[in-house]
Amino acid sequence: MKRLTTVVIALACGIGAVWAATDPIAERRALMKSDGMAAKKMFDMSKGTTPFDLATVQDSLKTLYDGASKSAALFPDDSKTGGGTAALPAIWQNKADFDARFAKFVKDVAAAQAGIVDEASFKKLAPAVFQNCGACHELYKAKSG
Amino acid sequence: MKRVVLILALLVVAGAALAWVLSAPKPRYTEAEWQALGLAGDAAAGRLVFFAGGCESCHKSPGQDDPLRLGGGLELKTPFGSFYPPNISSDPADGVGSWRAVDIANAVLSGVSPGGPHLYPAFPYSSYQRMTPQDVVDLIAFLHTLPAVPGRAPANDLAFPFSIRRAVGLWKLLYLDNAGLRPDPGQSAQWNRGRYLVEGPGHCGECHTPRGLLGEMDETRALAGAPLPDGHGKSPSLRSGGFLDWTTADIVEALTSGFTPVGDVLGAGMTAVVRNLAELPESDRQAIAVYLKSLPPLGPPAPAKP
Numbered sequence: 001m002k003r004l005t006t007v008v009i010a011l012a013c014g015i016g017a018v019w020a021a022t023d024p025i026a027e028r029r030a031l032m033k034s035d036g037m038a039a040k041k042m043f044d045m046s047k048g049t050t051p052f053d054l055a056t057v058q059d060s061l062k063t064l065y066d067g068a069s070k071s072a073a074l075f076p077d078d079s080k081t082g083g084g085t086a087a088l089p090a091i092w093q094n095k096a097d098f099d100a101r102f103a104k105f106v107k108d109v110a111a112a113q114a115g116i117v118d119e120a121s122f123k124k125l126a127p128a129v130f131q132n133c134g135a136c137h138e139l140y141k142a143k144s145g
Numbered sequence: 146m147k148r149v150v151l152i153l154a155l156l157v158v159a160g161a162a163l164a165w166v167l168s169a170p171k172p173r174y175t176e177a178e179w180q181a182l183g184l185a186g187d188a189a190a191g192r193l194v195f196f197a198g199g200c201e202s203c204h205k206s207p208g209q210d211d212p213l214r215l216g217g218g219l220e221l222k223t224p225f226g227s228f229y230p231p232n233i234s235s236d237p238a239d240g241v242g243s244w245r246a247v248d249i250a251n252a253v254l255s256g257v258s259p260g261g262p263h264l265y266p267a268f269p270y271s272s273y274q275r276m277t278p279q280d281v282v283d284l285i286a287f288l289h290t291l292p293a294v295p296g297r298a299p300a301n302d303l304a305f306p307f308s309i310r311r312a313v314g315l316w317k318l319l320y321l322d323n324a325g326l327r328p329d330p331g332q333s334a335q336w337n338r339g340r341y342l343v344e345g346p347g348h349c350g351e352c353h354t355p356r357g358l359l360g361e362m363d364e365t366r367a368l369a370g371a372p373l374p375d376g377h378g379k380s381p382s383l384r385s386g387g388f389l390d391w392t393t394a395d396i397v398e399a400l401t402s403g404f405t406p407v408g409d410v411l412g413a414g415m416t417a418v419v420r421n422l423a424e425l426p427e428s429d430r431q432a433i434a435v436y437l438k439s440l441p442p443l444g445p446p447a448p449a450k451p
Contacts, residue, residue, distance in 0.1 A: 033407075037407070039410075040408030043402070130402075133403070134411070142373060142379070
């Protein structure tokens with residue numbers, strides 16, 4: 001019985017994982033979440049709340065780069081509602097602008113990856129990365145549920 | 146039978162007359178009363194009132210980024226129809242450039258436009274009514290320094306019966322207390338400043354407080370979260386859920402940069418709110434945070450009885 005339960009749970013988890021992988025809302029929410037945590041680490045450093053650490057910055061930028069590169073494709077037409085999404089209908093009404101903003105975000109992150117070598121260059125280039133968050137959220141994200 | 150009809154007709158006429166009298170616009174000040182206050186406006190102080198009040202969020206000309214170009218015309222979708230905030234630039238014909246100070250004061254504090262007609266409470270005078278006359282006179286001084294922007298906003302597009310402007314007078318009788326905010330002597334100056342900013346110029350409750358059938362704010366559930374008027378998303382509760390875990394410093398940060406403790410960045414209407422509040426001195430954002438943290442937690446509303 002125990003074994004059967006284990007198998008059922010394992011199967012359920014597997015199905016859940018597969019489902020999540022084909023569920024763009026869950027996927028983009030997970031990416032946004034990790035993007036947010038990565039951005040927060042950099043933001044705290046830029047405020048001087050935490051000490052500057054180049055390795056952490058580079059890790060965070062990599063997370064942001066991966067997230068930003070993948071996310072734009074995770075807003076198909078059938079993912080407008082449900083799953084606790086905070087995406088606003090404006091995304092699909094202005095899809096070209098929305099995609100262009102993601103492209104700009106990727107570009108700004110790449111520029112930061114190439115240019116940040118020390119604390120001074122971090123202070124100079126990080127704000128351009130952060131600026132993308134609010135600029136996009138203003139138009140395309142509202143709290144839901 | 147004839148007599149019954151006559152009585153009914155008289156009742157209808159009397160009712161209509163009563164409604165007309167009750168719904169009359171009641172500006173807060175006459176010109177003489179306003180002059181008697183003897184206030185002088187300071188544009189630099191008024192700039193801070195302008196950003197505390199978030200005037201530009203609704204009155205800024207759409208499609209451009211300058212918060213000081215106040216040509217109006219942004220569409221605000223609500224369950225009652227679409228509102229188009231007017232031009233409040235210093236343009237003498239299309240804006241408020243030729244308005245007397247008392248006209249602007251009465252608009253902000255009592256929702257009455259020059260010459261009488263009511264303004265709709267989409268203009269948040271339900272909150273602005275709590276502003277001090279000094280803040281209003283400073284704001285007026287600042288507005289006069291801003292560029293004239295020609296052009297008028299489209300007319301509001303509202304569903305009947307909300308399209309009857311005069312009826313706003315009856316709404317005000319029910320929901321506008323027309324009273325300022327008396328400082329609570331039992332609380333610190335910082336707390337009182339925070340409450341003033343939140344409940345007065347900051348008009349936080351206009352989005353974060355749930356509304357009743359006629360769009361009135363449910364003050365028993367002040368700041369407890371509400372759906373956004375356009376139906377997409379919500380303004381979260383500031384008295385329950387994750388927000389209770391925020392520290393004063395977290396709130397100050399969110400109101401300065403938009404960054405939340407979990408690395409989210411505030412979106413939708415809050416982006417403009419943050420942009421505006423970031424213009425205030427840090428002490429004001431501290432005061433707002435201290436006041437919000439002092440609110441007693443409030444869970445979700447009790448389920449309706451079957």
